[in-house]
Amino acid sequence: SIRCCVTVVFAFRLSEYPVSGAKSNYVKGRQNLSVEPIRISLNMRVVVWDLDETLILFHSLLTSEFSKANPSCHAGEAFSLGQKWQDAILDLSDAKLFYAELEGICLSNISDIEPFDDGEELAEEDVQNNAPQELFRFPCKGVAQRIRKCCIRYLEGLETLSGDKREFDYWSSIYIDTDVAVGGWLSHARKLLRGVTEQADSDGGEQVHMVVVTLGELVPTLAKLLLFKLSEFFEPGSVYCAREVGKEQCFRKIRNIFPPSSAFAVVGDSPEEEAAARALSWPFLRIALGGGGGGSAGARPAPCDSTVSRGRRLTDVRPADVLALFGGPGRRPPGIRARDAAG
Template sequence: MDATLTKVFIWDMDETLILLKSLLNGTFAQSFNDLKDADKGVQIGRMWENHILNVCDECFFYEQIENNNTPFLDALKQYDDGRDLSDYEFDRDELCPPFDDLSLKKIAYRHRAIAHKYEEGLQNIFDKELLRVWDELYDMTDEYTDRWLSSARVLLEQCSSGKEVSTSSLGLASLDSADTKSEHVNILVTSGSLIPSLVKCLLFRLDNLITHGNVYSSWEVGKLQCFQWIKERFNNPNVQFCVIGDGWEEGEAAQAMQWPFVKIDLGPGSCHRFPGLSLRTLGCYLSVVYGSPSDETDEE
């Protein structure tokens, strides 16, 4: 049997890895007791909304397939016959309801094209001017939110490696004992529809940390169903799961699965926010449910 220990981190997106709704409705600024300029937050949020909608419609076929949301890109893979799409004319294939097998094949083609664009990244979609505007908006947002975005990215990177760089004399904080062979996976389960969620991953610089195959939309099916699919996918006794999010739905779904749940809090004094949430904290939540590596060694 494969003794590799796999740790699967299941992330919510909005108000967890990224901030958008709380910028638009002013709740992020309110959490700072009016020390933040709420109007500036709303302005930033609207700029993000415009970017997201433009990329969805112009590059990711969203206008054509928004009424056929699927929970993940491979959901229609059975309809994809593998045709070479290099000269396929998406604007002329007359995709329209009803969504019979022929229509589903056309949507599957689009999903494959979307996966390819996701892998290529925004550098192959935006021109230099758009890249500059995007970089400036990201930096402006990160500054306004006290490095929420960049801190979330750092933790995702640490979750991927299982190592947290510490400035203290402890050096490295690890999710695993020294003799544990392990791998770590970041998965996104968002309540938003699939295509805008993939676009958000690209725009908020998460695409190199979360593959398109690890992005799930619970819009139609609910988070519990997504969690069950993920459990079936990692069907091995040497797998540990940890859910991180801000909403009641992922909390209840995690409880139903008997997985640890870390609830994100916008409050500036909380350690369950960005910056603040650490690999060490996630390890503590995991150890409560699964035991610590030292417990496993003691049992041996």
Template sequence: MDKKLKVYIWDMDETLILLKSLLTGTYAEAFNGLKDVKHGVNLGKLWENHILKLCDTHFFYDQIESLNQPYLDFLNQYDDGADLSGYNFSQDGFGPLLDDLNKRKLAYRHRVIAEKYRKGLHNILNQDLIRLWESLYDLTDTYTERWLSSARACLEQCAGQRRESTPSTNSDGASDAAFEHVNVLVTSGPLIPSLAKCLFYRLDNMITCNNVYSSLDVGKPQCFTWIKERFGGPNVQFCAIGDGWEECEAAESMKWPFVQIDPQPNGLHRFPGLNSGELKHYFSIVYGDGDNEDSRKTKEL
């Protein structure tokens, strides 16, 4: 029997990361006085500042904020492949009217964002900002009882073994083939800040820039449909993981298993706690338990 490809479709906020609930204080309040609400809010504000500064300074967000696209390759047909090494992005006449000319200029910006994403934060930020970021990550991970690092560890478990004989990237720059399975992000937030979050929360090695989708303008059902069309096949299985009703309904409409994340201290599925073994259990409920090798591995996690 051919090994099944598993595609994990993740929500971002209050699933892989905690940010909104830090900013509003709802994460800390759920602990009934055991956590300092103000400290959590301050951590959230620091994250917000880091993310927006990266977007504006390096990801053209001050120019393209109102032009959100569902994924980076959405306008690839308009990219003529021109050499951008000497291109002046501040003087190219780019504007908010998305005619064919501006679509090409927006596609150029998306190409540069993708290149920077693949290189990682250490090739974008200076050493002082790197130290601030690392300190903020550690402080937040401690405050949230390892939610961030546990979520990242779960992504690594889900991806499975790296295929050493497979090139790290394919023709479109994705690196899905480098691992046994695929992690995809479908977030209701805008695309560019979501890419910045993947970098800051150390998710970029497990989620390629090509696998980040923004459902802000098109809805999660449409994104799920695109993902099914992109990865679908007789040996492919899907599972959605998130905290919201929209991804739940979209998963149900696709007849995919759905795992509900609950950030409450006693929630059934949260980080730390959730791992690939539990997620594979949901695969087996919907698709059957045909992958005995995977079943044996989950018992060891």
């Protein structure tokens, strides 16, 4: 059940934990879960990213799908790495993020738990012990306390969260070994996300905001983002879970957060994401495990209302390819509509 969750645009905010510079400004004390709109401009370019087999590789290592698409990656090595990731994700989720108590609580976003949060601190023995006290069945005050603590720990970062240099070094070694085995896929994901933001800032166009959409539960998704070194790009409140409602409904929820004049695009690997993007007339860039299907890195992605796109490896995608989905600074490509016109 640790596949992953969905994402997007509200920023997680503690009363003393500002959205910007949060990691260095945290002050201990009484806090509430507060979900407030990110500071947004009237015109925004919103990139909705899938996680598994798009920005990260995990399941395809265990199933040998990646090795079949990339014979240079030995299936046995890929499977061993996949098992290490599986253990690391579960260990981090259980030991540091209260997953042993929260498993089965499927939240679409941290905002779901806000009505149950009264700002009361989780008992210190629960924080220090991390031993499961009970398995929660429904959202409640105890769930809210643990989710709030999860978000604080997420924002503090993996090295601080581990508290053990040997453990942190082991997690880092899995990342490095995997990145080598898969041809730099993981490190390219970081470069791509950073490049999209930097290029958007320099092109003088509309502001860009990135969200992540996935299918698992919220806590393991936060663990994945930490372990795969992607947490700096996605606030906890920008992570949504489509497990119960599906991708299209999550995309519609994302659309409703932003001003009607905003433009949206999706990057992912599955037909469900492509169908959801098509339903909202959002451009879609398909990621494929193997190369050769998606054209050159500089080729413009097909609009979502075309035939199903063939896809390309993430390592063949450049920041300009992602921004090209929006038709250039200040322009909308055909098929992007304001939310009130998209249905």
